[in-house]
Each structure stands twice: as C-alpha cells, then as structure tokens.
Amino acid sequence: MNAISAHSVAAVDYDRYARLYVAARAGDRVAQRTLIEELNEPLWRVARRAGLDPESAADVVQTAWMRLWRTKDGLEKPRALTKWLRTTVSREAWNVAGQSRREVVSDPLDIKEPIIDGIEDGLVRDAEREAVRRAFLAQDDKCRALLAYVAAFSRPDYDVISEELGMKRGSIGPTRGRCLDKLRKTLLDDPSWGAGEERSADGT
Incomplete structure (x- = not known):
C-alpha cells in the first residue's frame, strides 16, 4: 500500500489530491481507489486518537468517505480535501466516542x-x-x-x-x-x- 504516514497528512501534495478528487468525482474509479488507499490509514489513526477501537475507527472513516462522495455539488475547494476529511473523521469520532461518556453523565x-x-x-x-x-x-x-x-x-x-x-x-x-x-x-x-x-x- 502507498499509504502516507499519519503524521505527514499536513504535508501531503494538496494539488495532486485535488486532481485525484476531481477525477474521482468525474467517475474515475482508479483515482477514487488511489485516494482511499493513500488516505485511509492516516484518517483511521485520527479516529483511533479519539479513543475508538479499531473497528469503530474503520466505520467512522468509511462514513467520512460516504459523506464525501454523496456531497451533491462536491467540495468548493478540492485542494481542501484532506482537511475536510480529517475534520469530518475527527467530528464523527468525537460523537461516537463521546456518546458513551455523555450517557454516563446524563x-x-x-x-x-x-x-x-x-x-x-x-x-x-x-x-x-x-x-x-x-x-x-x-x-x-x-x-x-x-x-x-x-x-x-x-x-x-x-x-x-x-x-x-x-x-x-x-x-x-x-x-x-x-x-x-x-x-x-x-x-x-x-x-x-x-x-x-x-x-x-x-x-x-
């Protein structure tokens, strides 16, 4: 797998990922698969740092990808793809991991x-x-x-x-x-x- 490491998400080639995203939106399955293969691991680690178990972290990452592809008009700024994904994963992981805590204090x-x-x-x-x-x-x-x-x-x-x-x-x-x-x-x-x-x- 050509996955980038978790700590280097902030230093990725934003232009390249933007091009892959635009191509994937246009129906290029190879571009879509490349994005998923390269970004899945760092996104999974973002979810894991929120306290999720491996399976829940994988579910959160999958949810983020589904939301991305289902965005009706796509991202306004394709170059912000990795930031959008990290934010979405972080927020969803926060909700999932925090749910049990909120249930305790409720x-x-x-x-x-x-x-x-x-x-x-x-x-x-x-x-x-x-x-x-x-x-x-x-x-x-x-x-x-x-x-x-x-x-x-x-x-x-x-x-x-x-x-x-x-x-x-x-x-x-x-x-x-x-x-x-x-x-x-x-x-x-x-x-x-x-x-x-x-x-x-x-x-x-």
Whole structure:
C-alpha cells in the first residue's frame, strides 16, 4: 500500500489530491481507489486518537468517505480535501466516542449499590463518585459541556470543541481551567468528598 504516514497528512501534495478528487468525482474509479488507499490509514489513526477501537475507527472513516462522495455539488475547494476529511473523521469520532461518556453523565445519580456489603473501600469510592457527579451537575451549562468534551479524550481536538460549542479556540484552555477550579471548589465543599483520606488519616 502507498499509504502516507499519519503524521505527514499536513504535508501531503494538496494539488495532486485535488486532481485525484476531481477525477474521482468525474467517475474515475482508479483515482477514487488511489485516494482511499493513500488516505485511509492516516484518517483511521485520527479516529483511533479519539479513543475508538479499531473497528469503530474503520466505520467512522468509511462514513467520512460516504459523506464525501454523496456531497451533491462536491467540495468548493478540492485542494481542501484532506482537511475536510480529517475534520469530518475527527467530528464523527468525537460523537461516537463521546456518546458513551455523555450517557454516563446524563444520569449522574444512577449509582449502583455495592454488590458485597461491608467492603468499606467500595463504599467510600461510591460516595466520592456520587460527589463528583453532584459537583458536575452543579456547574453551569457551558462548563458541563466543555468538561464533558475534554474528559472524553486524552488529546481533545480544540478545533472541534470550538466549532461544536461556539467558543474561540484561544479561550478554551483558560475556560477549562476556570471550570475545573469551580468543580474542585464544589467538591471540597461536599462533606462526602475525601472521605478516604480522612479515614486513612484516622487509621480507622
């Protein structure tokens, strides 16, 4: 396979890919196959970095290609093909990977009872987990949305966050810091938070 490496997507020959895309739009199957063969791997890695398993990442990449070919009038700027694909894959991967996280926080009080009674460490963990959920719910909508997006990935895509939440890219980091500070303060004000530390300090 003549696939380019994931880190070199930003340095590809945009003019060549633009020509291949235009030819593929005109019905050239060879041009279409060449694009897919060369860009599938780096796009797959974009999806994987969002936290998807290999199969889900492949599905996301396939979805991006389908959207590309189904675009009625094609891309206005063919030279922006790789950027369009990366953005589409990143956004779709974000949605897929973030769905499970959003489902967890959508019902923050859904705490399962300990399976075995009498395990104090487990009870402490449950209490602290519930405290985190209460603190999360106590934040404003903007902070909840931002923290949920950031928590979904080890390397959040600020371009996607900016577009999805309507925030300036440069404000995301500072806003995230302020939201984390507010969340931390809310937790410290909750008597059930830090119960494990208090218990170990007392030696009981």
